[in-house]
Amino acid sequence: MVTKETFDTKLSPHWCPGCGDYGAWRATKMALASLGLEPHQVLIVSGIGNAGKMPHWVRTYGFHGLHGRPLPVAQGAKLANHELTVLVVGGDGDGYGEGMSHFIHACRRNSDMTYMILNNGVYALTTGQVSPTSEKGFVSKSTPEGSPETPINPLVLAIAAGATFVARGYTGKTEHLAKLIVEGVRHRGFAFLDVFQPCVVFNKVNTYKWYNERVYTLGKEYDPTDRARAFQKAYEWGDRIPLGVIYREEGKPTMEDETPQIAKGPLVRQPLKGIDIKPLMEQLL
């Protein structure tokens, strides 16, 4: 039987002590275990950044690609073998800066995968520059006088872009996050999780304390299927910040559903021998 430990690697993570990434790491392993998945059935794709190192420390298949580009890689892999459970992990710079375009387009494509952004509001691996989710006025190495830009709201954008599962987690609430990941994986379609991840070194604004004072978990009474309400909820910010599934739309066909070529089985299992091109050449005669 798989357990959380099934997904341990020989090496242990080398994020900073106290880093929120550990919470995401634990939650990921818990989620995979509770989904009953075996390591070889899972592919974790990531970009470059501290968050992006995740695949090295979860024993599954991994693809640690380029800064900002994990989503295209993941979509290609999923189309090639849609039996894989595909998880995509990135940072806020990775996913909302360099990779913004892929994010928007992945949302509308509804590929069946789970996309998790470990959002620490800063470029951490490059030692502390402003990110698209840094709050206005955020003092960083590249914005010594405070960021002049309004941060993006990833949840609002994801809903607007057509994502069918939009949620927010917090690495300080590992079990809750693990459940969200499970829900995301179970959701048929593109499941997006923006995850608050304190960076204890470079973000002195959005600390554990800051989050703990503000976050609350959405209860049963909240209905995530109403888009207008979901937008409203996604805009909620300030003293109280909601965690949980903000928006959900069931039943929309996935990218894989829309690809008849793989209806009978994964692309990678199709025979390559004896492909007959005579008809093609004949067309040209």
Place this chain on the structure above:
Amino acid sequence: MVTKETFDTKLSPHWCPGCGDYGAWRATKMALASLGLEPHQVLIVSGIGNAGKMPHWVRTYGFHGLHGRPLPVAQGAKLANHELTVLVVGGDGDGYGEGMSHFIHACRRNSDMTYMILNNGVYALTTGQVSPTSEKGFVSKSTPEGSPETPINPLVLAIAAGATFVARGYTGKTEHLAKLIVEGVRHRGFAFLDVFQPCVVFNKVNTYKWYNERVYTLGKEYDPTDRARAFQKAYEWGDRIPLGVIYREEGKPTMEDETPQIAKGPLVRQPLKGIDIKPLMEQLL
């Protein structure tokens, strides 16, 4: 006195007869004239595509750059000389495909410029492939069995991304479009216009007839300052499709406001002689 003809070039446009781009072209010249701008005060930046040829046929300064990249160029030019009136023109492939990331980030930055997408729902210059705004099922050269993807909703995305002026025009209604452009230029901040532009060659779905049967102009009773309502309006699609200013937020500081370096005058007018680096070297002693 400037008139629409002030902006004519020696060459005349060579879009296909009947192309919606002509309407946008006329509207642009009408708007510039009615704003009382002189050719040298205006910069039109564009990408690659049929829409992207616009600057060649409006007598102003122009920058006809790369497919998908006009917005960064425009923002750089605006920061360098914020006295310029900057207009950005692109196609739907240009702006929502290749250039999606720049679009989202430009919205949140609120640079004071007008961004107009001539949206024909197809890649026209490359002779007819699917675009991010092609309707699901759209049969094109690259989607012979119909597009499997849900199109983006540019207005919803722009609001979600933080744009402060979001409007929809139609090249079939030139005067209305011209007014929208004028409003966009007058708006302090990032003004975004998605413009229905029939491509008479490659889009046989969204034709003049199709649009004419559906579009209606938003009246005075519509209040574009309420974001929730704006989202609702922006989602309106089908038998009736609204034209006009969908969303507007006044008073948000522009990117230029947030750049103290240009508070006293355009960057390009700053003297370069006699810059004293002694203090910098001294810091290192």
Place this chain on the structure above:
Amino acid sequence: MTAGYIFSKVCARGGLNVFTATEYPSLIRGGHNIYHVRVEERELTSPIVLVDLLVALNKETIDLHKGELTHGGAIVYDEGTKLGEGEVRPDVLLYPIPLQKYAREIGEANVMMNSVALGASVALVDYDFDLLARVMRETFGGKKGEEIADANTKAARAGYDYIREHFKPTFGHRLRRVEALRRMLINGNEAMAIAAIRAGCKFFTAYPMTPISSLLQYMAANGRAYNIVVKQPEDEISVINTAAGASFAGARSMVATSGGGFSLMVEALGMIGGAEVPLVILEGQRPGPSTGMPTWTEQGDLKFVLSASQGEFPRVVIAPGDPAECFHTTMDAFNIADKYQLPVILVSDKYLAESARTMVPFDERGVGIERGAIATEDVLAATKDYRRYRPTDSGVSLRSLPGQRGGEHVATGEEHDEYGNLEEDAENRRRQMDKRMRKLEYVARELPEPKVYGAGDSDITIVGWGSTKGPILEAMRYLEADGIRARFLHLVYLSPFPAAKVAQVLDSSRASFMVENNKTAQMAGVIREYTGRKVQHNILKYDGRPFYPHEIYDAVRRTIHGH
């Protein structure tokens, strides 16, 4: 353009050889469009400038091209077009016909004019109208096409009859059907697409861009029938990363683009080099820099393609010279990519990609599929300590595919140890770099040497690469007729560079000529870098047009004869 295609097809069907070339501006309508069809009984490898029969749908065409007419050439044009006194050489035959009138009578004038002219042309060269009618039916036919086909055939008939009735058969060029092998009318894009399909490409992504858009479209059109996933993502960055993901997961994958899109793929190119993911990348050149002249041709991207992306990693670069080579090298490319787990870049250009010519169907014998070292679950089960990046003699390590039990690992473009774990140790770095680069030694051994065409004993050598093959071969015939026997060294497998062979040929040359469709003689630079030899004379062209054989002929002859 369709009319030119139909005419070509009609000739091909009659056993003739055809070479076509198109010229069109980066506009959708209007502007000046040319469809150049060359027909002979012998095999053709190149377009030429000269025109025997000019079909001019407007006056501009006559003005622009009358100078290209051969002695006794002819012009077919609308009777409404007035030609002034002496506007056309007296030896040129004029065939004013009611193109517009007939066209308007039958259907959409712009379209039908072409068909009227087509019928007239077939009449002029005294060719087979039934064949024309048949090809028209095939081309326009299909579900709703009946009517269109009928109308066009009717228009063609009108043109055909008009010539027969109103003119004497004075035009000196005739075409006749000959018995010959059945030949395809095929361009480089089609040849590559067919090869990719045959090679088991299961995943194809591209973003539209001249000159590869028609390849994307060909793949899309056949994707369903051959179970190939064909996608057009949001940009070229996504194109290559998506394909990298599919390839990593085990699907044979290919992407296609032109220089601008390739620029955007450069970062991922290095990633797949470092992560050792197989991928076939087609770069269809067009004149740069930047957007340049999008619908024209050039060979200006050579050095870029050879050295694109930061750092050092193995790549293979192949530039086929004609559709048959497109077919075979593309098949090869998939095998090399898989066997050596590296990117293979195919280089074509607008001229090669879009010029159709007649060719016998490709010989598929000896064309196998080699996927290289891919693990099975059994092998993995038997492997205690699976190491994805284990250094081997050849540099190639056993690949496991996601989904295979026991093969779990991380593929990454960041430096890693044998397992794929991040590692920055100096010794490990050298080991992994050496391992990756070692592949090139092995791949070099199996790549075909450059071919030498023509008089092997000649000491005059013309050097070319990729698509200049055809014009050079034809120029050699002109030279030969002029008493100059030259040989032609044709470079197709460009990287790793076949230095020994090139040096040997150059060393035995008294005079050498580099023919390149670019301004800076890039291949001459590459040759000098790898061999130390300088090709003596550069014959360069960078105006967006392909070489015409007589240009090469003239330049060589002038140098040899001094005039």
Place this chain on the structure above:
Amino acid sequence: MTAGYIFSKVCARGGLNVFTATEYPSLIRGGHNIYHVRVEERELTSPIVLVDLLVALNKETIDLHKGELTHGGAIVYDEGTKLGEGEVRPDVLLYPIPLQKYAREIGEANVMMNSVALGASVALVDYDFDLLARVMRETFGGKKGEEIADANTKAARAGYDYIREHFKPTFGHRLRRVEALRRMLINGNEAMAIAAIRAGCKFFTAYPMTPISSLLQYMAANGRAYNIVVKQPEDEISVINTAAGASFAGARSMVATSGGGFSLMVEALGMIGGAEVPLVILEGQRPGPSTGMPTWTEQGDLKFVLSASQGEFPRVVIAPGDPAECFHTTMDAFNIADKYQLPVILVSDKYLAESARTMVPFDERGVGIERGAIATEDVLAATKDYRRYRPTDSGVSLRSLPGQRGGEHVATGEEHDEYGNLEEDAENRRRQMDKRMRKLEYVARELPEPKVYGAGDSDITIVGWGSTKGPILEAMRYLEADGIRARFLHLVYLSPFPAAKVAQVLDSSRASFMVENNKTAQMAGVIREYTGRKVQHNILKYDGRPFYPHEIYDAVRRTIHGH
């Protein structure tokens, strides 16, 4: 890392020369970090491997570096660390001190340990504690820094006193203050940033990436004071396009990136080449391919930078060798970009960018600002028929800036006529290509020739480019001591390539050595391409570490002496 910096600064203040080098993994905390400080009275140009005094905050450091200790070298470490019998050579002096204990007593242990060790080190080399205290105050000082500075000074004092009290002064290495010019402690990034500011760079964009992040930060920190707009856009594509827009509008502009980001800029590079927009681009190399080893060094991007982007257009590439050259070439780069309206690429690497050394303040004499052919409204008013891309002798045409009446035009990377209108005519194409490329002939005339260092009459030549300058210069001193007099040909202005000079030097060499921080000897290839000459021996290093002088020395000596 701060401790190493403070120590260096303390030495510099005392008139000594310092060369520092850092090694850190691509991690934020943990992992093994090294700050190597070399101090002498004479000028230093390179790090070396040998260590006289090892300050080890943990056992791992001792294990990893004890082999580098010189005879009679010393280790300062925590008294809690147990060293086994024979673990360290007997000649090594051991200084166990209560690093942890003192640190914990005073403040945050991890940080304070550094200061205790710093104090101990200053005591060991018998240097000036007051100077240390002063530098500490400056470094930690500032608004809220008082307390921190106090604590650190206290910690340092504890370490200082402990050594004084518990050990005899047996350590053989002493430092003493000398009278000397005041020297900056400066690295390549800082030198370039200061030059850019001085050159009137008004617009700077970058996306964070090692090794140029600190340059972005330097510009950001000084942007307000010098009225420079410094922005970090959403990605590198935006970085370069934004800067292109600013430059087109008239602001002197610069971008900085490393290989991965440069890959993303490649498309726009061609655009600014075609549209003739001036831009200074810094490419700070690090080991590839792809993400490679992000915090290490390499010279693996040379060919990429020389040929990046589709098609052909003029570019200038410059690779300075030390901070002073960084300063001067960066000033130059802005002038060249403006005068010739083209992209100028500065190439550095992690080693050059981040290794601080002592240097006298830069000489600003003779450093002017030349903006080239930029129109005024008066000139435009007097020009009837302004043509932005008018071909001229030099290829440079008069630029008008948006906002200037009468200068309206479209700048574009698509082929255009003299006005900037789209044009695909063959003749026009040649004219515009020739015009653009002609600039290179003119720029080539004004670029400085490569310098030759050392014994000009020697026939042994070491060839290097960019940042290997320092290690090579130092290796020459070792060689000289060994009786081998060599000269050093240092290439800084790389493109257009100074073929004549290089050929001349190589032709007068009996033995030549190419020193490069990469695997495939890229510069050797470039040299051969442009001169036909082959540098005889390659001394290559591609493990992410910079060259150490002894490696070059060894390789040369072995070849010359055969052992």
